[in-house]
Amino acid sequence: MNNRTISTIAPEPGGLAAVRGWFGELDWRRYVIYIGFVVVFAFFAVLLRDQGFLSPNNLLNIFRQTATITVIAVGMTYVIACAEIDLSVGSTAGLSSVCTAMALSQWGIIPGILAGLAVGLVVGSVNGALVSLLGIPSFLVTLGMLGIAVGVAQWITASAPQPILNDTFNMIFGSGNFGPVPGLLVWSAVFVAIGAVVLSRTKFGRQVLATGGNRTAADFTGINTKRIKFQVLLISGLVASVAGMLYAGRLESGRFQWGAGDELSAIAAVILGGTSLFGGAGSVVGTLFGALLIGLINNGLILAGLDSSQQQVVRGAIIILAVALARKK
Amino acid sequence: MNTSETAVEMRSISKGFNGVNVLNDVDFEVRSGEVHALAGGNGAGKSTLMKILQGVYQTDSGAILVGGRPVQINSIQDAKAVGIGMVFQEFSLVPSLTVAQNIFLGAEPQGRSGLINDKEAVRRAREVFAEMEIVVDPRAQVSALGTAYWQLTEIAKALAQNARVLIMDEPTASLARHETDALFDLVERLKKRGISIIYISHRMDEVYRIADRITILRDGRRLLTESLSDVTPEQIVEGIVGKKIEGQLSYQQRGRDAASAAPILEARGLTSGKRVRDVSFTLHSGEILGLAGLMGSGRTELARVLFGIDPLDSGEILIRGTKAQITNPRRAIAAGLALIPEDRRDQGLVLDHSVRDNLLLPLLDKIARGPLLDAAAGRKLSNSLIQKFAVKVAHPNKPVRLLSGGNQQKVVLAKWLGTEPDVLILDEPTAGVDIGTKSEILAMIRELADTGKAVIVISSEYPELLAVSDRVLVLRDGSITRELGRNEIADEESLQLAVQGV
Numbered sequence: 119m120n121n122r123t124i125s126t127i128a129p130e131p132g133g134l135a136a137v138r139g140w141f142g143e144l145d146w147r148r149y150v151i152y153i154g155f156v157v158v159f160a161f162f163a164v165l166l167r168d169q170g171f172l173s174p175n176n177l178l179n180i181f182r183q184t185a186t187i188t189v190i191a192v193g194m195t196y197v198i199a200c201a202e203i204d205l206s207v208g209s210t211a212g213l214s215s216v217c218t219a220m221a222l223s224q225w226g227i228i229p230g231i232l233a234g235l236a237v238g239l240v241v242g243s244v245n246g247a248l249v250s251l252l253g254i255p256s257f258l259v260t261l262g263m264l265g266i267a268v269g270v271a272q273w274i275t276a277s278a279p280q281p282i283l284n285d286t287f288n289m290i291f292g293s294g295n296f297g298p299v300p301g302l303l304v305w306s307a308v309f310v311a312i313g314a315v316v317l318s319r320t321k322f323g324r325q326v327l328a329t330g331g332n333r334t335a336a337d338f339t340g341i342n343t344k345r346i347k348f349q350v351l352l353i354s355g356l357v358a359s360v361a362g363m364l365y366a367g368r369l370e371s372g373r374f375q376w377g378a379g380d381e382l383s384a385i386a387a388v389i390l391g392g393t394s395l396f397g398g399a400g401s402v403v404g405t406l407f408g409a410l411l412i413g414l415i416n417n418g419l420i421l422a423g424l425d426s427s428q429q430q431v432v433r434g435a436i437i438i439l440a441v442a443l444a445r446k447k
Numbered sequence: 448m449n450t451s452e453t454a455v456e457m458r459s460i461s462k463g464f465n466g467v468n469v470l471n472d473v474d475f476e477v478r479s480g481e482v483h484a485l486a487g488g489n490g491a492g493k494s495t496l497m498k499i500l501q502g503v504y505q506t507d508s509g510a511i512l513v514g515g516r517p518v519q520i521n522s523i524q525d526a527k528a529v530g531i532g533m534v535f536q537e538f539s540l541v542p543s544l545t546v547a548q549n550i551f552l553g554a555e556p557q558g559r560s561g562l563i564n565d566k567e568a569v570r571r572a573r574e575v576f577a578e579m580e581i582v583v584d585p586r587a588q589v590s591a592l593g594t595a596y597w598q599l600t601e602i603a604k605a606l607a608q609n610a611r612v613l614i615m616d617e618p619t620a621s622l623a624r625h626e627t628d629a630l631f632d633l634v635e636r637l638k639k640r641g642i643s644i645i646y647i648s649h650r651m652d653e654v655y656r657i658a659d660r661i662t663i664l665r666d667g668r669r670l671l672t673e674s675l676s677d678v679t680p681e682q683i684v685e686g687i688v689g690k691k692i693e694g695q696l697s698y699q700q701r702g703r704d705a706a707s708a709a710p711i712l713e714a715r716g717l718t719s720g721k722r723v724r725d726v727s728f729t730l731h732s733g734e735i736l737g738l739a740g741l742m743g744s745g746r747t748e749l750a751r752v753l754f755g756i757d758p759l760d761s762g763e764i765l766i767r768g769t770k771a772q773i774t775n776p777r778r779a780i781a782a783g784l785a786l787i788p789e790d791r792r793d794q795g796l797v798l799d800h801s802v803r804d805n806l807l808l809p810l811l812d813k814i815a816r817g818p819l820l821d822a823a824a825g826r827k828l829s830n831s832l833i834q835k836f837a838v839k840v841a842h843p844n845k846p847v848r849l850l851s852g853g854n855q856q857k858v859v860l861a862k863w864l865g866t867e868p869d870v871l872i873l874d875e876p877t878a879g880v881d882i883g884t885k886s887e888i889l890a891m892i893r894e895l896a897d898t899g900k901a902v903i904v905i906s907s908e909y910p911e912l913l914a915v916s917d918r919v920l921v922l923r924d925g926s927i928t929r930e931l932g933r934n935e936i937a938d939e940e941s942l943q944l945a946v947q948g949v
Contacts, residue, residue, distance in 0.1 A: 319819045319820050319822070327797075335794055337756070338756070338794045342777065394799075398797065398799050399799065
């Protein structure tokens, strides 16, 4: 906050003062998620060393358990960076798992995958169109869609789980390994890598950030902000539908409950990762660490023997603490 | 009123941030019932000094005296308690509340039951307005009132808190001329009641009109404090800028005969809503066309129509003789247009993004390499723009929010000139910009026209309009009422008469 005056008076800030000014302003708050991750990790590593926290299997488990949240949160990063919100991702994942399972048992693997993606395409397009063309706040649109998607999923299955007996599908989407690496880890790595590059290194990414930062200025600069808003919600829907298929593959069935409540974990991961809730700034790598931190906490608390009610309390407290530390002054 | 009495005194104030001194041993004193102008270029330390007085920052050394007694001002509440009030440039009102609710926000009068007594608030608000000798309905919702009333409400809010010293930062920036007159009348009345006003403005004519004394800061030091009857405008400008500005603010006959050049933009019968009605004109390359008119005359709306922000109901725009379908800003940019919008903070910049990201936003195609953006090319391009337009930044990665108004405006200019437009539309290009930067911007406009670009300048400052325009269109109620060659305008007054329609 003090920097205003500095930057205006110092056309050529001389030597040492400039360096000091520079580092003094290097904002540790931006890195709080990484610091928090290391601290929590170290804490559990010491506290839970006898419960096998550091065993390779447990560490891989953390990745496996957070994979779907990570994937959903990558899409959510775009939505939030664009100053919108998508509450329908969890139930979109559920609907996608159900549709994939049903189409797969009828017509085979390719139609199954296409059916899942179609769910994301339809949900995302409807969300996007209502928000960008009709100007309805995304909070309301996607809150409605949350109910619609989960309702449809329950309806068409009559609340019954839809088993998936296709081993190829299950292997690719979550159950299997690519070589020595668990498939879910590869999926999250691919989504994070693409998401990070597109957000920070492409024209589209810049336009998403500009639209989220100041929509009027973006409009005046010739950015089609309606299209950008549509696109981020479409991406979020599509990504959520892939997450639904990852649930389906890992749990070898489609169920309307898959993904229930994931929207809140994903939003928490995105905000923990340093993306501004008000739009304009976002980091996909931060989001990955946000999701991993949540997974780490879940895993550690289970190993520590807390029951699920206690876990919820501690998890909530840690998330509030982290966001409080990361907030702008 | 006794004007020799000191209302506020700041003694040898020094303040540094991160080891850089922003204020050095500054003395500043305001008498009761005095209007004291505070002037200085960007970064001279004006806003820091005022923030110390308001309790936003604390001074490193020195003392503050109010009414002769030393006081500690550690917060905005402390400042209010000793009678220092601020009229914010960006208004600090809640639009959905009424005038009275805003005035007593946080200090609502309570009845015996402990509940808020709205009637009492309205009654006391009426009293305040009566003392100000103006008529405002305290029960009106603020969002329903014009900006001039917002400001009056701000002033009433400060007075209701018993402010004895009011800080006004560019109070006339968003006011029409008659509103400015009304504000100055109010200032006179406040003076008579012994209230002191610290007046920050870049507009020299206003300073001379209402201020008693002026203090000029330069590079964090006090350069002078003088009675305005003892200094000339030239001395003040020189004091602010640190050098003589020769002729930048007066018209320079330009070598070329623009009117005979090829027309680059033709507007034929443009109509949009009620604010733009049947507007036709021709713009030639190398020409600077001024648009004059009162607030609400359709100047800004015309610019918005040309740039494709507002839809065109009828009429056509020709670029180099061919009809252009400008239905959105993307098409306008593609047709070679650029618009420097009226409100740079809202329309021109993404304030939280870095200077570099702002500069590159319309230029992303230029630094694309395949699907990705080339970061090195982006750095190179933004650095060259920063250098070319002499933007003062500590680092291009710093948020543009941290820059002064003048430098922010340069970023907007640089961003658009980076697109290499043929037609540049500038809406109030020097609003809230210090005099040094102002003369730079005016020089830049001339230079651009000299290189063959066509420029449209919208300004409510007549001297500025007259300093650059080769031709002036006068707008009224959305239509062009006069077209004047620069040589047909004798002086500022005759332009003003044309605008008023006399």
